[in-house]
Amino acid sequence: MFARAGVKVTIATRRRLLPEAEPEISDALAQYLGEEGITVRSGLSYQRIQQMPEGAVLSVLAGGQAQALTAERVLVTSGRPAQYRRLRP
Secondary structure, X not given: OOHHHOOOOXXXXXXXXXXXXXXXXXXHHHHHXXXXXXXXXOOEEEEEXXXXXXXXXXXXXXXXXXXXXXXXXXXXXXXXXXXXXXXXX
C-alpha cells in the first residue's frame, strides 16, 4: 500500500517472506513485490535498531557482512499468528 502511494519500501526479514510455505512461493512473491518497486532483503540477522539524526538505522548481518539499513520510518511486525477463541453460543 505504501509503495503504491510513492513511498520507497524495503522489507527486511530473517528468513524468507513466507517461511511456512514452499521456497518457490516465497521467491515468486519477492519477485512480484520487486516488480511493484519494493525491495525485499531476506536472510538477515538483526543486530540493533536505533534512532539517529538521519532516521532509524537497522544494523544487520547479511551473508556475514555488517550492513546498515536507514529509513525515515519503521513498521515492525512480529510474524506471530493470531490466536482465536471459540465463542460460546
